[in-house]
Amino acid sequence: MKLSKVLDSLEGCVEEYSLLHNPDITGIKMDSRKVMPGDLFVAISGYQSDGHHYIKEAIEKGAAAILGERIGDISIPFVVVQDSRPALGKIASSYYGYPSKKRKVIGITGTNGKTTVSYIVKHILDTAGRSCSLFGTVNYVINNEVYEPVNTTPDSLLIQEMISKSNDEFVVLEVSSHALEQSRIEGLEIDYGLFTNLSHDHLDYHHSMDEYFTAKAKMYEYLKPGGKAVINIMNPWGAILSDRLKSTSTPVIELGEKGSGDLSIEDIKLNGETFFSLKHGQDVYGISFPYPGLHNVYNASLAFLTALDLGIRPEVIVNAMESFPGVPGRFEMMQHPSGATFIIDYAHTEDAIEYCLQAAKEHDANKIIHIYGFRGERDTTKRENMVMASAALSDSFYLTLDDLNGTSEEDMLSELQALNKKYGLGKGTVIADRTLAIQKAWETAEKGDWILITGKGPEEYKVNFELPVSSDKDALLYLQKTKDGEQVV
Structure with missing residues (x-):
């Protein structure tokens, strides 16, 4: 990838650049210790250290070019942007050939339930014979290989690299509020954005519930044209989000109860077992779920609604939910x-x-x-x-x-x-x-x-x-x- 191609992917974001020559970029690094000859080094203003302090080290290790927010007098090509974090996501997406365009990407956000919903969705897809990658808190799964997670949501460079290596049709991704604030999914394009719920958490980082909600809502800025929001409107913040997205003509699919929403939870029995019924149009589906609790009814129902819209046959979804093996460390x-x-x-x-x-x-x-x-x-x-x-x-x-x-x-x-x-x-x-x-x-x-x-x-x-x-x-x-x-x- 030529450095000029990097500039093309950053259209409208570049404040200054110097193309002394147009080198081939053979890799992208944000850690100066890992820089190899031919790499583009992206300097990130981190929370514990500032990558701009390591530009000299990156050059000494053979970096072909530097991208950052402030760059002094250096002897190799450089690009200056206002914010390196979103720039990194855009570059990584371009470098790896826009991998999310080639797959169905399902992003899941919310305070509680992200991991459980992601596992249920993956289990349904697996049961239906559809291949699926998974990125979340417990582990990453690509091409049926399991990897230890780095963060709930990987950084934008790692996301793009891993999705590019995936041969799976679907990608299911937990999206944390921290990841959204830190532009970790920049460059990603989402087909379905799921919202589980919102409650008091991470206010040491976001300071207020309104700020926390605004961070979560950013995920929907990454929907593909025609991409859909799948929202639990039984949660008050979900109802607010649904109304807000509808006002922007974003397609919204709602999970509600007792006749509300596109899919409604009608009857719930929780004494000694978890049984519930879901109504979609004139069709009603009874489900015996192997894990207890009202919260798991909500998690399973959100996954059901998503799978139904994906075109998975209802009987396959029901069978998958009734055989769900659970999630490590989740109930x-x-x-x-x-x-x-x-x-x-x-x-x-x-x-x-x-x-x-x-x-x-x-x-x-x-x-x-x-x-x-x-x-x-x-x-x-x-x-x-x-x-x-x-x-x-x-x-x-x-x-x-x-x-x-x-x-x-x-x-x-x-x-x-x-x-x-x-x-x-x-x-x-x-x-x-x-x-x-x-x-x-x-x-x-x-x-x-x-x-x-x-x-x-x-x-x-x-x-x-x-x-x-x-x-x-x-x-x-x-x-x-x-x-x-x-x-x-």
């Missing part, structure tokens, strides 16, 4: 020898905690025990509501440590004690070591109890705990193999 269930049920879930907002605990109530739990904590240096404004939700819906709970992220253990434990005292309704206990909290719940579990461990899902611990384990699931598996304090071989 992942494990049975205790006593007959208690342990649940691991990523829930880390008030709404998500309410969904999980309410699901336990709907399944006639004997007692509900909740284990959770808070991440340091993250949105502190949601913590009070999370404790109040836990206290209202559980019989008892353990507040424990999560990732500290630079917050001192002493400060975090002090806050946990204060929150428990003020909002715990006498139900809470603070146990600093997360694995010991899980162990106590394991040792005292009784038949019919539901113990929910929330906040981390499949993620590994960043704090060293007492038990020799690396995640919540590892802790349960370790305890399952333990008898009277001895490891069972």
